[in-house]
Amino acid sequence: GFPDSVSPDYLPYQLWDSVQAFASSLSGSLATHAVLLGIGVGNAKASVSAATATWLVKDSTGMLGRIIFAWWTGSKMDCNAKQWRLFADILNDVAMLLEIMAPIFPICFTMTICISNLAKVPTSGAPLYPRYLPWWCCVRAHLGPTGDPSLGPETLVSLAGLLVSLLMLPLVSDCPSLSLGCFFFLTALHIYANYRAVRALVIETLNERRLWLVLxxxxxxxxxxxxxxxxxxxxxxxxxxxxxxxTPASHRFLAISVSIPGGPPTPCDFQLQKLVEGHQEPYLLRWDQSQNQVQVVLSQMAGPETILRAATHGLVLGALQGDGPLPGELEGLRNRVRAGPEKESCVIVRETHQVLDKLFPKFLKGLQDAGWTTEKHQLEVDEWRATWLLCPEKKLL
Incomplete structure (x- = not known):
C-alpha cells in the first residue's frame, strides 16, 4: 500500500494535480452556467427545439473532432506526454473562456460553443492522456480501474469542486465582471498547478527530449x-x-528513384549500398546536412536497444553541427563536417557507426546504472520495417 506502492514523485504530483483539478472544476461550472444561459435556460421566449438543436450540433462537432484528433495524433501522445498534458489543459481553459463569452454575442453563439468543444478535444477526446501519467508513479502493477493511483483523490477533488460550485454560482451569477474575474483567477491557478504537477513527474523512460539532454x-x-x-x-x-x-521510417525512403541519362528511373541501389556499408547494425541512416535531419529505417530485427542506438546515432550526427565540447574522435568529425562538402555525409555516417561501436555500450551501461529503463522507450517510431542484405565485413590482411 501507500507509500510503498508508488514512486517518490507521486505525492508532489498528486498534490498539484488535485489543485489543478479543483480549479478546473470551478471554472467548468462557470462555463456551464454561461452556456445554459446562452441556450435559453430561464428565458420564457427560448425555444426548446432550438436549444436541443444547438446542443446536438455542439456535441456532434466534438465527436467529429475526437475522431480526427485520434487519427492525427496516434502514438505521439506517448512520446511527449508532459507537453500534451499542458497543451490540452491550456486549450481546455481557452474553450471555457469561449463558453463564458458566448452569451455576449448571441448571433455567433452556436459557432462559438462548437469551436470551444473542438478546443476540448485533446482533453475529452483522449481519455487515456490525463489518466495514464500517474501510472509512471506506480511501483507495483495493478489491474483494473482501481489500480490508477489518482482515481481516489481525483474523485474526492471533483466532489469538493461540485460542492463549492453550488455555493459560488449564486454569488457570482448576477455579476458578470465578478464571474469573469473569478474565472481568470482560477485559470491562472489551473495552469500554474498543471505546470508544477507535470514538472514533479520523474519518467524513467527516454523520449527524444530526455535522450538528447542525457546524451x-x-x-x-x-x-x-x-x-x-x-x-x-x-x-x-x-x-x-x-x-x-x-524521422520514422517510411516506404518512400527505400523507394527513392533517380533519373539515369538514357534510361528510365531505377531504384537507387547504389545509394542503398552506401547506407549499408561499414556496419552490421539493423538500421539505416540517411543524413541531410542542409536541413540537419536524419532519416532512420529500421530492420525487422530491430528491438528496443537498436531503436535507442539509432536515435542516439541520429542525435550524435546533429551534435556534429552544434556547439559545445565533444569527445576527441567526434571533435575531429565535426571539423570535417564544417570544412568538407555535404556529399561526404555517407562517409561521416559510416565513421560515426565505428565511433558508436565503442561509445554506445558505455552510454547504455551508464543509462542502466543511472536508473533509466532501456527495455522500453517513448521514442516516436512507427511500425514499418524494412529488409536488406547486410554488407559483409571486410577483413584486413
Missing amino acids: KHFLQRGEVLGPASANQMEPLWTVSPCLGLL
Missing part, C-alpha cells in the same frame, strides 16, 4: 544524468532544436 551531458562531461535531473531539465513549453532528427 549531450554524456558527450560533454562523460557522465549520464539520472531520471530526476533530466526530467527537471526537460523543456515543457518550448521545442528543442534537436527534435525532428529521428
